[in-house]
Amino acid sequence: MASLKVYIISRLILSIPMIFILLTVVFVILRILPGDPVLAIVGMKASEEQIEKLREQLGLNKPLWAQYVDYVAGILRLDFGRSMIWGRRPVLREIMDRFPATLELSISAFIVSVFIGLTTGIASSVKSGKVDVALRIFSIVAYSLFIPLLGMLLQLIFGVYLRWLPVAGRKSPLVDIQTITGLYVLDSILTLNFRGLVTSIRYLILPSITLGVVLSGVYTRLVRSSMLDVLSRDFIRALKARGIPEAKILLKHALKNAFIPVLTMMGLQFAILLAGAVLTETTFSWPGMGTFLMERIEYRDYTTVQGTIVFYAILVSFVSLVVDTVYALIDPRIRY
Amino acid sequence: MLATTLVKIYKKRRIDFLLTVAGLAVVLSILFIALLAPYIAPYDPYVSVDEALLPPSPKHIMGTDNLGRDVYSRILYGSRTVIIVVLTSTLVSLVVGSTLGLISGYFGGKVDRALSIVMDSLYSFPGLILAIAVAAMLGPGILNTIVSISVVYIPTYFRMVRGQTLSVKNSLYVEAAVAMGASHKTILFQYIFPNVSVIIPVVFSMNVADAVLTEAGLSFLGLGVPAPIPDWGFDLKNGQRNLLAGYWWISTFPGIMIVLLALGFSLLGEGLNELLNPERR
Numbered sequence: 001m002a003s004l005k006v007y008i009i010s011r012l013i014l015s016i017p018m019i020f021i022l023l024t025v026v027f028v029i030l031r032i033l034p035g036d037p038v039l040a041i042v043g044m045k046a047s048e049e050q051i052e053k054l055r056e057q058l059g060l061n062k063p064l065w066a067q068y069v070d071y072v073a074g075i076l077r078l079d080f081g082r083s084m085i086w087g088r089r090p091v092l093r094e095i096m097d098r099f100p101a102t103l104e105l106s107i108s109a110f111i112v113s114v115f116i117g118l119t120t121g122i123a124s125s126v127k128s129g130k131v132d133v134a135l136r137i138f139s140i141v142a143y144s145l146f147i148p149l150l151g152m153l154l155q156l157i158f159g160v161y162l163r164w165l166p167v168a169g170r171k172s173p174l175v176d177i178q179t180i181t182g183l184y185v186l187d188s189i190l191t192l193n194f195r196g197l198v199t200s201i202r203y204l205i206l207p208s209i210t211l212g213v214v215l216s217g218v219y220t221r222l223v224r225s226s227m228l229d230v231l232s233r234d235f236i237r238a239l240k241a242r243g244i245p246e247a248k249i250l251l252k253h254a255l256k257n258a259f260i261p262v263l264t265m266m267g268l269q270f271a272i273l274l275a276g277a278v279l280t281e282t283t284f285s286w287p288g289m290g291t292f293l294m295e296r297i298e299y300r301d302y303t304t305v306q307g308t309i310v311f312y313a314i315l316v317s318f319v320s321l322v323v324d325t326v327y328a329l330i331d332p333r334i335r336y
Numbered sequence: 337m338l339a340t341t342l343v344k345i346y347k348k349r350r351i352d353f354l355l356t357v358a359g360l361a362v363v364l365s366i367l368f369i370a371l372l373a374p375y376i377a378p379y380d381p382y383v384s385v386d387e388a389l390l391p392p393s394p395k396h397i398m399g400t401d402n403l404g405r406d407v408y409s410r411i412l413y414g415s416r417t418v419i420i421v422v423l424t425s426t427l428v429s430l431v432v433g434s435t436l437g438l439i440s441g442y443f444g445g446k447v448d449r450a451l452s453i454v455m456d457s458l459y460s461f462p463g464l465i466l467a468i469a470v471a472a473m474l475g476p477g478i479l480n481t482i483v484s485i486s487v488v489y490i491p492t493y494f495r496m497v498r499g500q501t502l503s504v505k506n507s508l509y510v511e512a513a514v515a516m517g518a519s520h521k522t523i524l525f526q527y528i529f530p531n532v533s534v535i536i537p538v539v540f541s542m543n544v545a546d547a548v549l550t551e552a553g554l555s556f557l558g559l560g561v562p563a564p565i566p567d568w569g570f571d572l573k574n575g576q577r578n579l580l581a582g583y584w585w586i587s588t589f590p591g592i593m594i595v596l597l598a599l600g601f602s603l604l605g606e607g608l609n610e611l612l613n614p615e616r617r
Contacts, residue, residue, distance in 0.1 A: 021457040029469050133351055140355075140606055144598040146549055148556050148572055149591030152579055160580055167580065268460070275462035279553055283576075293465075294557055297472045309469050316460055 007328050015321050020072075022313035027071055030306050031064065058302065080307035085299055091307035095289065099311075100182025101170060102288030105211065105280065106273055107183075108204055112212025117219020117262075122250065124220065125227035135220060142217030147276055151210040151283035158206060165206055168285040172199040211280045215273060222265055226258040260331050267323040271316055345611060356607025362600030366593075370415040379406035381413040381566045389583050399585040401571070402578055407589055413566040414590065418597065421478060421561070422547045425485035430540060432486070433493025438532065440494070441501030442524055452498065459491035463546070464553050471559040481560050485550055489543050496539055500532040538612060541605030548598040568594045 038054050055061045059070055074081060080091035124135040159167035171177060171184055177196040180187050185204065188196035230236065231254055239249045278290030285291065289308060296304040346353045369376070379385040384404035392399045398407035436455075440448040458466070467484040474480035504510065505528065513527050554560040555569025563570070568590035575586025 017453060018457050018460070021454055022461060025454070025458060025461075026469065029466075029473060136351075137355075140602050141599060144545060144549070144595055144602045146552055146572075146591055146594045146598065148553075148576075149588070149595060152572075152576065152587050152591065156579060156584055160582060271460060271462040275464035275553075278464060278468070279556065282557060293468065297468070297559070305469075305472060309465065312465055313461060316462065320460060 004328060008325050011321060011324050011328075015317050018320075019314060019317045022317065023072060023075060023310060024068075026306065026309050026313060027068055030302075030309075031060075031067060075310060080310065081303040083296075083304045084301045091304050092311075094304060095292070095308055095311050097182075098287060098289050098292040100179075101286060102274075102277055102281070102290065104183045104185065104204065105207055105286060105288060106270075106277055108185075108208040109211035109215065109277070109280070110273065112208050113215035113219060114262075116213065116216035117223055118255075120216070120220040121223025122227060122255070124224040125231065126250065132224075135224070139217040139220040139224075142213055142215075142220070145214045147210060147214055147279040148283045150213065151206070151280060154206045154210060155284075166203050167206065170200065170203050170287060171196070172203075175199045207280050207284045207286055210283070211273070211276050214276060215269065218265065218269060218272075219262060222262050223258060226261040227254060230254045230257045260327075263323065263327055263330065267320040270319045270323070274312060274316070349611065352607050352610040355603050356611060359600045359603025359605075359607055362596055363604060366415055366597050366600065367419065369412055370419045373412040373416055377406075377409040377412045379409040381405060381410040382564055385409075389578065389586075391583075392585055398589045399583075401574065401586045402583075407571070407586060410566040410571055411568070411589055411593055414568045414571060415593070415597075417478075417561055417565055417567045418548060418551055418569075418594075421481050421485065421551050422544055425482045425551075426489060426540065426544050426547050428482065428486035429489035429543070430493055430536070433490040434497045434532075434536070436490075437494040437497030437499075438501055438524060438529060441498035442505060442520075442528065448498075451494070455491040455494045458487075459495060463488040464550055467550055467554055468557065468559060471554055476559070476562040478561050478565075481551065481554060484554065484559075485547055488550060489547060492539065492543060493536075496535060497532055500535060501528055504528050504531045534612070538605055538609045541601050541608060543605075545598045545601035545605060548594065548601065552594045 038051055038058070038060060052061075059067060062070070078092060080095070082088045083091055083094055120135050120138060124132050155167040158165045166172070175195050177184050177187055177193060177200065178191050180190055184200035185197065188194075188200055236249060236254060239253055240246075277288065278293065280286065281288045281290035282294060289311070293305065293308045296308065342353075382405070385406050386396060386400050386404050388400060388402050388404040390396055390400040390404075396406050396408065398411065401407055401410070436451060440451045467488050470487050471480060471484040474483060510523060510527050513523050518527070551560065552569035552572070555567045556573045558570075558573065560569055561567050571590040572587045572594070575583065575588075575590070579587050
C-alpha cells in the first residue's frame with residue numbers, strides 16, 4: 001500500500017504545475033489578448049473618467065505582472081472576486097449555486113453514455129459481421145452528432161408532439177425541493193419527497209439522453225477494441241476449456257479487464273462532457289455552469305467569466321487526479 | 337495503376353473502403369455546394385423574400401425562417417461560412433502545432449519540456465470552453481472565430497508530431513544523416529518531416545470533423561460569426577425560439593447539415609486511418 005500512497009502524492013504534486021499553467025493560460029486569454037474588457041463593459045460611449053474608475057476597480061491599471069500576482073493570490077485564497085452585476089455577490093458563491101445542476105446532469109449523462117457504450121461495445125466485440133459494422137457506424141454517427149440538434153429533435157418528439165416530457169428547466173415550478181446538496185434527485189430522496197423525485201427525474205431525462213448518446217460513441221469503440229483484445233488472451237481460452245458459461249466469461253472475467261482502458265479515457269472524456277454540457281444546458285435552459293457562463297458573457301460580467309473559467313480549469317485538473325488515483329487502485333501495474 | 341490498387345483495397349477491406357468513399361462523397365458534395373452557392377441558391381439569403389415561418393413547399397423547399405428568409409438559400413450560403421472558418425482554423429492549428437511539435441521533439445531540452453507541459457494542460461481543457469473564452473474576449477467576427485477555433489486544435493498536432501518526431505529521431509537513417517554532417521534543417525525537413533507527415537491526413541480529417549462541431553457550437557452560443565451572415569449553427573439557434581410552436585424546419589435543416597459535414601469528415605478520417613495504418617488495429 002506504501003507504493004500507492006507514493007503514487008498518489010507524486011500525482012498530486014504533478015497536478016500543481018498543470019493547474020498553474022491552466023490559470024496562466026486563462027490569464028493570458030483574458031488580460032493579454034486584444035480586446036479591452038473595460039471598453040466591452042461600459043461600451044464605446046463611456047467617458048474617460050468612467051473608464052478610468054472601472055479600470056482601477058478591477059485592478060487593470062496596475063502593471064501586468066502585478067495583475068498576475070493579484071490574480072493568482074486571489075485564487076489561492078479561494079477569492080474569485082465579486083460579480084460586477086446584481087448585488088456584486090462573491091463569484092465563487094454564484095458558481096456554487098449553479099455547479100450542482102451541472103454535476104447532476106453530468107453524472108446522469110455519464111451513466112447513460114457508459115451504459116450505451118458498454119452494451120454496444122460488448123455486442124460489437126462478440127458478434128461479427130452486420131451487427132459489428134452497424135455498431136461501428138453508430139459510434140461514428142454518435143460522435144458526429146451536434147448536441148443542440150439532437151436535443152431539439154428530442155424536445156420536438158417527446159415534448160411537443162407526444163407531450164411526455166418537459167423540455168426546459170430542472171423541475172416543475174409547482175413542486176418545492178428542499179436543497180441540501182443541490183442535486184435535486186438526491187435531495188428528494190434524502191427528504192423523502194416523492195413528487196420532487198418524480199419531477200427532477202422527468203426534467204433530467206431528455207438532457208441526459210442528449211449528452212449521453214453523443215458521448216457514448218467513444219465508449220462503444222473503446223469497449224469493443226479492448227474486449228477484442230482481452231477475449232483473445234490465453235486465460236479466456238482456459239476458462240472456456242473449463243466449461244465456464246460464455247456469458248459469465250464475458251461479463252465477469254473479460255469485462256473486468258477490458259474496463260481498464262475505458263477508465264483511462266474517463267479523464268479526457270470528462271473534459272468533453274463539460275464542453276458538451278454547455279451546449280446541452282443552453283438547449284434545455286438547464287440552470288448550470290454552462291448557461292451561467294454564457295449569461296455572464298452576455299452581461300459582460302468580466303470577473304464572473306474569469307472566475308467560471310478558472311473553476312473549470314481546477315475542476316478538470318481535479319477530476320484527472322481522481323481518475324488517475326482510481327486507476328492506480330484498480331490496476332497495480334500502474335504504481336511504480 | 338491507381339484503379340487496380342483501389343480494386344485490391346476494395347476486395348480486401350470492403351467496409352473501410354466504402355466508409356471512406358461515403359465520407360469523401362459527403363465532404364465533396366458540401367464543398368461543391370459552397371463553391372456554387374451563388375448559382376444554385378434560388379433566393380438572396382440576407383433578405384426577406386416571402387412571408388415568415390412558411391412550411392416547406394415547392395416554392396421554398398425548406399420553408400422560410402422567422403424573418404421570411406429562404407432557409408434553403410441560407411443553408412447553401414451557410415456552407416461557405418463553415419467551410420472557410422473550419423478549414424482555415426484547422427490549417428492554422430496544423431501549421432503552428434506541427435512546427436512547434438517538430439522543433440520541440442527534435443531539439444528537446446528545457447524548451448521542449450516547458451512546451452509539452454503547456455500543450456498537455458491545454459489539451460486537457462475542454463475545447464469548446466477554451467474557444468468560448470477566446471471568442472468572448474476577442475468579440476464577434478469571422479477572423480476572431482478562426483483564431484478561437486485554431487487555439488483549440490494546436491495541442492493535438494503538437495502532441496502527435498512531437499511524439500512521432502521523438503520516435504523517428506533515433507532511427508538509423510537519421511543517425512546516418514547526422515554522421516554525414518547534414519544540417520539541422522536538412523535533417524528536420526528531408527529526413528524527419530516526411531516520415532512524420534504520413535499521419536497528418538488522418539488526424540486532420542478527424543480534427544476538421546471536431547472543428548465543424550466547435551464552430552457550430554460557438555455560433556449556436558452566439559459567439560461565432562456576426563448576425564446576418566448565413567451560418568448553420570446560428571440559424572439553428574435562431575430557429576429554436578419557434579421550435580416549440582412546431583416550426584421545426586428552421587432549426588432542423590441547418591442542424592442536419594452540421595451533422596452531415598462532421599460525419600463526412602469523421603468517416604473519411606476513420607476510413608483513412610484503417611486503410612493507411614492497418615497495423616494499428
